[in-house]
Amino acid sequence: MALRAIRAVFMRGGTSKALIFRAGDLPADRADWAPIFLAAMGSPDPAMRQLDGMGGGVSSLSKCCVVGPPSRPDADVDYTFAQVAIDRPEVDYASNCGNMSSAIGPFAVDEGLVAPPAGNEAVVRIHNTNTGKIIVARFPMEDGRAAVTGDLAIDGVAGTGAPIRLDFTDPGGAGTGRLLPTGNLTDRLDVPGLGPLRVTLIDAANPCVLVAAADLGMTATETPAAMERDTALIAGIEALRRAASVRMGLAADLEAAARIISVPKVGILAPPADAPVLSGAVQTAASVDILARMMSSGQPHRAVPLTGALCLAVACRLPGTVAHDLVRPGEATDPVRVGHPSGAILVAAGVSSGPDGPRVSHATVFRTARRLFQGEVLHVGPRV
Structure with missing residues (x-):
């Protein structure tokens, strides 16, 4: 089969890196995404190096994200995270990546999926489809695009960048439906x-x-x-x-x-x-x-x-x-x-504390992100 091209953006989010795709550029059936993601990352690789792809041989560098129009009224975009196994032909959608969540707001604004704000701060409501939760990203703008330079340093990443505030709203039960899945503290x-x-x-x-x-x-x-x-x-x-x-x-x-x-x-x-x-x-x-x-x-x-x-x-x-x-x-x-x-x-x-046990209204963290590369990623397979 011939090499096929799909446009993608390679971004760092926090202490992770991933290829980010527009949902409309991928097959409508999510079952057809896995071969594309595996080829793009260079998996499976028994040597754990992913030399034949964009992955970096560790889990934090073997990731894909998909961003598209929102499927619920309280969001601006939908975001699906895919963890790509390194040495096995597996793609896991069971969880979200918080670090890559910091890249989704800037990606959405810079790609025109969300209109740029009138002021100097963007607010993007992100619906993570893996968990069904809303993440609110706030970040500065510069010349109509998400700002990149700034004074925020995060351990694990060299240098500094523009601060991205992430508010994970009502994060309890993201994967199981309950903050304490067994009902017990231990x-x-x-x-x-x-x-x-x-x-x-x-x-x-x-x-x-x-x-x-x-x-x-x-x-x-x-x-x-x-x-x-x-x-x-x-x-x-x-x-x-x-x-x-x-x-x-x-x-x-x-x-x-x-x-x-x-x-x-x-x-x-x-x-x-x-x-x-x-x-x-x-x-x-x-x-x-x-x-x-x-x-x-x-x-x-x-x-x-x-x-x-x-x-x-x-x-x-x-x-x-x-x-x-x-x-x-x-x-x-x-x-x-x-x-x-x-x-x-x-x-x-x-x-x-509440009548039904503990409740978490939000969890907040600051990250930085940066667009590293934009273009087309190549895979071997049928035309998308």
Whole structure:
């Protein structure tokens, strides 16, 4: 078959990168998207390098986004996220990517999908179709386009950029329909090789399973490379993820859980401590409120999945959770400084009590994004 071209934009959003497509440029049947995304990323690649595509060999760089007209009246655009497996021919739509969510508003304005504002700030209401939730993006404009330059620095990305505020509205139950899928602040999971573990199963922006690092023989100061070298640890964490997936109702059994690569995210937590970061510096205990090492699609994340950080911030403000037991004490309205392998991220969550249990009105974070390339991506297959 001949090479076929589809227009696309390659963007960084937060600490991730993805190809972003217009919905109208893709086949009407979503089942036909997977071959295009796999070819574009260079998957599957047993060597985990994706040299034959745009992927970067790690989960945060093997992503595709699709943006199109809104399907609900309270949104300006629809946004669908696709996590592309690296070494397997699989495309997962089970979750959202919070980092790439920061690129969707600027993309929509710059592509003319949303009219530019009259003033200097754009507000774009994004309907994430993976979770059915609304994300409100606010960002500055410059000469009719989304601003790129600015003073905001985020750990894990060199330099600075224009700030993009993301408000994840009513994020509870994004994947399971409930903030606490089991109704409990903590549960016990019996995981082969790890034994019984006390965990928090929570779903805000994306489903997550949170566990104390000490219960895994860890400190949450480990580098991603050190974690990857411990193959027994990685296998145990994956077994934990699959067990949590079944308990949360995301999968019917462990076999089905193995096929859902993107959720739940796994958060391995510890109290504040001095920790090395990937730049070679040492992050001091005083600069963070909690330490986290997170797994994303089977790999230790080089920073932190944004939706995982949002979920963790919510759990930190819920007394009785694993996270609340480990976080530096603070007021319920205080933002949480989450320490990760690349530095720290500041996340705020509006958590309150209600007659039906805890409720999360919003979770807020600031990111930066940048358009890196625009043109056409090539794939082998029938004409779209």
